Amino acid sequence: MRRQKGQHAEPDVPVSSFSDIAFLLIIFFILATTLTQLRGFYTEIPAGDKSDAPSDKTNVVNLYDGNISLNDEQLSLEQLAQKLTDMGLRDKSDNDKVILLETSGEVNYQLYYRVMTMITNAGGAIAMVDPESEE
Protein backbone atom coordinates (compact mmCIF):
# COMPACT_ATOMS: atom_id res chain seq x y z
CA MET A 1 0.00 0.00 0.00
CA ARG A 2 1.31 3.39 -0.97
CA ARG A 3 1.58 5.86 1.80
CA GLN A 4 0.13 9.29 1.13
CA LYS A 5 2.49 12.10 1.85
CA GLY A 6 1.10 14.25 4.66
CA GLN A 7 0.57 17.84 3.67
CA HIS A 8 3.01 20.07 5.54
CA ALA A 9 1.36 23.15 6.91
CA GLU A 10 3.33 26.37 6.33
CA PRO A 11 4.82 27.49 9.67
CA ASP A 12 3.24 30.73 10.77
CA VAL A 13 4.94 33.21 13.02
CA PRO A 14 2.31 35.03 15.02
CA VAL A 15 2.98 38.71 14.33
CA SER A 16 -0.39 40.18 15.16
CA SER A 17 0.74 41.21 18.64
CA PHE A 18 3.96 42.87 17.45
CA SER A 19 2.44 46.32 17.10
CA ASP A 20 0.94 46.07 20.60
CA ILE A 21 4.37 45.23 22.02
CA ALA A 22 5.89 48.04 20.00
CA PHE A 23 3.41 50.58 21.33
CA LEU A 24 4.02 49.41 24.89
CA LEU A 25 7.74 49.96 24.32
CA ILE A 26 7.03 53.44 22.92
CA ILE A 27 5.05 54.33 26.04
CA PHE A 28 7.93 53.10 28.20
CA PHE A 29 10.51 55.16 26.31
CA ILE A 30 8.29 58.27 26.32
CA LEU A 31 8.02 58.03 30.10
CA ALA A 32 11.70 57.23 30.64
CA THR A 33 13.09 59.88 28.31
CA THR A 34 14.55 63.13 29.54
CA LEU A 35 14.89 65.51 26.66
CA THR A 36 16.10 68.37 28.83
CA GLN A 37 19.50 69.79 27.99
CA LEU A 38 22.05 70.09 30.77
CA ARG A 39 23.27 73.64 31.31
CA GLY A 40 26.27 74.92 33.19
CA PHE A 41 29.89 75.78 32.51
CA TYR A 42 33.20 74.01 32.05
CA THR A 43 36.14 74.80 34.27
CA GLU A 44 39.48 73.17 34.89
CA ILE A 45 40.38 74.00 38.43
CA PRO A 46 43.97 73.76 39.59
CA ALA A 47 43.49 72.72 43.20
CA GLY A 48 46.07 73.65 45.79
CA ASP A 49 46.79 75.63 48.91
CA LYS A 50 47.67 79.28 49.29
CA SER A 51 51.36 78.62 48.76
CA ASP A 52 50.59 77.46 45.21
CA ALA A 53 49.25 80.89 44.23
CA PRO A 54 50.97 81.99 41.00
CA SER A 55 52.13 85.42 42.18
CA ASP A 56 51.32 88.39 44.40
CA LYS A 57 49.57 90.01 41.45
CA THR A 58 46.94 87.28 41.36
CA ASN A 59 43.43 88.60 41.80
CA VAL A 60 41.70 87.13 44.81
CA VAL A 61 37.96 86.76 45.24
CA ASN A 62 37.07 86.03 48.83
CA LEU A 63 33.71 84.66 49.92
CA TYR A 64 33.04 84.85 53.63
CA ASP A 65 29.72 84.40 55.41
CA GLY A 66 27.72 85.43 52.34
CA ASN A 67 29.89 88.48 51.58
CA ILE A 68 32.08 88.96 48.52
CA SER A 69 35.33 90.84 48.11
CA LEU A 70 37.72 91.28 45.22
CA ASN A 71 41.28 92.11 46.27
CA ASP A 72 39.96 93.11 49.74
CA GLU A 73 37.33 95.45 48.28
CA GLN A 74 33.83 94.46 49.38
CA LEU A 75 31.40 94.19 46.46
CA SER A 76 27.91 93.05 45.55
CA LEU A 77 27.44 90.27 42.99
CA GLU A 78 26.58 92.79 40.26
CA GLN A 79 29.63 94.91 41.07
CA LEU A 80 31.85 91.81 40.99
CA ALA A 81 30.50 90.84 37.55
CA GLN A 82 31.21 94.35 36.27
CA LYS A 83 34.73 94.43 37.76
CA LEU A 84 35.57 91.04 36.26
CA THR A 85 34.34 92.19 32.85
CA ASP A 86 36.35 95.41 33.13
CA MET A 87 39.53 93.41 33.83
CA GLY A 88 39.48 92.12 30.23
CA LEU A 89 40.59 88.65 31.35
CA ARG A 90 39.98 87.11 27.92
CA ASP A 91 42.85 89.06 26.37
CA LYS A 92 45.35 88.31 29.15
CA SER A 93 47.98 85.59 29.28
CA ASP A 94 47.17 82.28 31.00
CA ASN A 95 48.83 83.25 34.30
CA ASP A 96 47.11 86.63 34.46
CA LYS A 97 43.71 85.06 33.85
CA VAL A 98 43.86 83.21 37.16
CA ILE A 99 41.43 84.30 39.86
CA LEU A 100 42.07 82.74 43.25
CA LEU A 101 38.75 81.81 44.84
CA GLU A 102 38.99 81.70 48.63
CA THR A 103 36.29 80.92 51.15
CA SER A 104 35.89 81.24 54.86
CA GLY A 105 33.03 80.78 57.32
CA GLU A 106 29.61 79.85 55.99
CA VAL A 107 29.56 79.78 52.19
CA ASN A 108 26.88 77.84 50.34
CA TYR A 109 27.17 76.27 46.89
CA GLN A 110 24.65 78.71 45.36
CA LEU A 111 26.91 81.72 45.99
CA TYR A 112 30.06 79.80 45.02
CA TYR A 113 28.39 78.63 41.78
CA ARG A 114 27.31 82.13 40.80
CA VAL A 115 30.79 83.53 41.39
CA MET A 116 32.39 80.67 39.44
CA THR A 117 29.97 81.35 36.55
CA MET A 118 30.89 85.04 36.59
CA ILE A 119 34.63 84.32 36.53
CA THR A 120 34.25 81.77 33.73
CA ASN A 121 31.98 84.04 31.65
CA ALA A 122 34.49 86.90 32.06
CA GLY A 123 37.19 84.64 30.59
CA GLY A 124 39.01 83.96 33.86
CA ALA A 125 40.50 80.72 35.15
CA ILE A 126 39.50 79.69 38.65
CA ALA A 127 42.05 78.52 41.18
CA MET A 128 40.26 77.21 44.23
CA VAL A 129 41.64 76.88 47.70
CA ASP A 130 40.62 73.56 49.19
CA PRO A 131 39.73 74.07 52.89
CA GLU A 132 41.09 70.58 53.66
CA SER A 133 44.54 71.52 52.33
CA GLU A 134 44.54 74.67 54.47
CA GLU A 135 44.30 72.64 57.67
Added chain:
Amino acid sequence: MRKHKPKKNKIMVPVASMGDIAFLLIIFFMVCSNFAKNNLDLDPPTAEQLEKLEQTAITVGIDRIGRIFVDGALHPDAKAVEQSVQAKIEMRRRLLSPNDSDDKIRQVIFRADRNLNRDTFIPVMAAISKGGGIIAATGLEGP
Protein backbone atom coordinates in the same frame (compact mmCIF):
# COMPACT_ATOMS: atom_id res chain seq x y z
CA MET B 1 -41.07 47.69 -8.14
CA ARG B 2 -38.78 47.34 -5.15
CA LYS B 3 -35.69 49.47 -5.06
CA HIS B 4 -32.39 47.79 -4.35
CA LYS B 5 -30.40 49.50 -1.71
CA PRO B 6 -26.91 50.31 -3.01
CA LYS B 7 -24.27 48.19 -1.29
CA LYS B 8 -22.03 50.21 1.01
CA ASN B 9 -18.30 49.65 0.62
CA LYS B 10 -16.59 48.84 3.91
CA ILE B 11 -13.97 51.40 4.85
CA MET B 12 -10.57 49.76 5.38
CA VAL B 13 -7.95 51.39 7.55
CA PRO B 14 -4.47 50.38 6.38
CA VAL B 15 -2.82 48.99 9.50
CA ALA B 16 -0.09 46.94 7.90
CA SER B 17 2.54 49.63 8.37
CA MET B 18 1.58 50.49 11.97
CA GLY B 19 4.12 48.05 13.39
CA ASP B 20 6.90 49.56 11.28
CA ILE B 21 5.97 53.08 12.39
CA ALA B 22 5.90 51.93 15.99
CA PHE B 23 9.39 50.42 15.75
CA LEU B 24 10.71 53.59 14.13
CA LEU B 25 9.31 55.58 17.06
CA ILE B 26 10.97 53.16 19.50
CA ILE B 27 14.32 53.65 17.79
CA PHE B 28 13.84 57.43 17.95
CA PHE B 29 13.13 57.39 21.67
CA MET B 30 15.98 54.98 22.38
CA VAL B 31 18.42 57.29 20.60
CA CYS B 32 17.08 60.40 22.34
CA SER B 33 16.90 58.86 25.81
CA ASN B 34 19.22 59.89 28.57
CA PHE B 35 18.62 57.47 31.35
CA ALA B 36 19.35 59.20 34.60
CA LYS B 37 22.46 57.65 36.09
CA ASN B 38 21.67 59.01 39.49
CA ASN B 39 18.49 60.81 40.27
CA LEU B 40 19.80 62.66 43.26
CA ASP B 41 17.68 64.42 45.78
CA LEU B 42 19.05 67.93 45.37
CA ASP B 43 18.09 71.51 44.67
CA PRO B 44 20.43 72.76 41.88
CA PRO B 45 22.04 76.21 41.98
CA THR B 46 20.97 78.96 39.58
CA ALA B 47 23.03 81.39 37.54
CA GLU B 48 22.81 83.44 34.37
CA GLN B 49 24.50 82.86 31.00
CA LEU B 50 24.99 79.12 31.33
CA GLU B 51 26.12 77.17 28.29
CA LYS B 52 24.88 73.83 26.99
CA LEU B 53 26.75 70.81 28.32
CA GLU B 54 27.27 67.40 26.76
CA GLN B 55 26.02 64.47 28.79
CA THR B 56 28.54 61.90 27.65
CA ALA B 57 30.63 62.07 30.76
CA ILE B 58 31.34 60.80 34.25
CA THR B 59 28.83 62.14 36.75
CA VAL B 60 29.68 63.23 40.29
CA GLY B 61 26.85 64.41 42.52
CA ILE B 62 26.31 65.49 46.11
CA ASP B 63 22.76 65.31 47.41
CA ARG B 64 21.13 67.59 49.96
CA ILE B 65 22.41 65.57 52.94
CA GLY B 66 25.97 65.55 51.61
CA ARG B 67 26.22 62.00 50.26
CA ILE B 68 28.68 61.76 47.37
CA PHE B 69 27.89 59.67 44.27
CA VAL B 70 30.07 58.85 41.27
CA ASP B 71 27.98 57.48 38.39
CA GLY B 72 25.33 56.51 40.92
CA ALA B 73 27.68 54.67 43.29
CA LEU B 74 27.96 56.00 46.85
CA HIS B 75 31.47 57.16 47.82
CA PRO B 76 32.60 57.72 51.41
CA ASP B 77 34.83 60.78 50.91
CA ALA B 78 36.67 63.06 48.48
CA LYS B 79 39.73 60.79 48.37
CA ALA B 80 37.60 57.93 47.05
CA VAL B 81 36.13 60.30 44.45
CA GLU B 82 39.62 61.24 43.27
CA GLN B 83 40.61 57.57 42.80
CA SER B 84 37.33 56.75 41.10
CA VAL B 85 37.52 59.70 38.69
CA GLN B 86 41.13 58.86 37.86
CA ALA B 87 40.24 55.22 37.12
CA LYS B 88 37.22 56.16 35.01
CA ILE B 89 39.19 58.66 32.94
CA GLU B 90 41.86 56.02 32.30
CA MET B 91 39.17 53.57 31.23
CA ARG B 92 37.57 56.16 28.92
CA ARG B 93 40.97 56.87 27.37
CA ARG B 94 41.30 53.19 26.51
CA LEU B 95 37.72 52.70 25.34
CA LEU B 96 36.96 55.87 23.40
CA SER B 97 38.21 56.43 19.90
CA PRO B 98 41.52 58.25 19.39
CA ASN B 99 39.56 60.91 17.50
CA ASP B 100 37.83 62.02 20.71
CA SER B 101 39.54 65.01 22.25
CA ASP B 102 41.23 64.62 25.63
CA ASP B 103 39.01 67.40 27.02
CA LYS B 104 35.92 65.38 26.12
CA ILE B 105 37.35 62.24 27.75
CA ARG B 106 38.12 64.13 30.98
CA GLN B 107 34.72 65.79 31.34
CA VAL B 108 33.07 65.25 34.71
CA ILE B 109 29.49 66.44 35.20
CA PHE B 110 29.27 67.92 38.70
CA ARG B 111 25.95 68.39 40.45
CA ALA B 112 25.44 69.55 44.00
CA ASP B 113 22.72 70.92 46.22
CA ARG B 114 22.66 74.72 46.37
CA ASN B 115 22.52 74.80 50.17
CA LEU B 116 25.60 72.67 50.83
CA ASN B 117 28.37 74.28 52.82
CA ARG B 118 31.87 74.79 51.39
CA ASP B 119 33.35 72.03 53.57
CA THR B 120 31.24 69.51 51.62
CA PHE B 121 31.54 70.55 47.96
CA ILE B 122 35.01 72.15 47.66
CA PRO B 123 36.95 68.98 48.64
CA VAL B 124 34.94 67.00 46.07
CA MET B 125 35.59 69.57 43.32
CA ALA B 126 39.27 69.59 44.24
CA ALA B 127 39.28 65.77 44.14
CA ILE B 128 37.81 65.81 40.61
CA SER B 129 40.58 68.18 39.52
CA LYS B 130 43.27 66.10 41.23
CA GLY B 131 41.85 63.02 39.50
CA GLY B 132 42.41 64.75 36.16
CA GLY B 133 38.82 65.77 35.45
CA ILE B 134 37.49 68.90 33.82
CA ILE B 135 34.49 70.02 35.84
CA ALA B 136 31.23 70.65 34.00
CA ALA B 137 29.23 72.26 36.80
CA THR B 138 25.51 72.01 36.13
CA GLY B 139 22.82 74.38 37.28
CA LEU B 140 19.61 76.04 36.22
CA GLU B 141 19.33 79.24 34.22
CA GLY B 142 17.88 81.92 36.47
CA PRO B 143 18.51 84.90 38.73
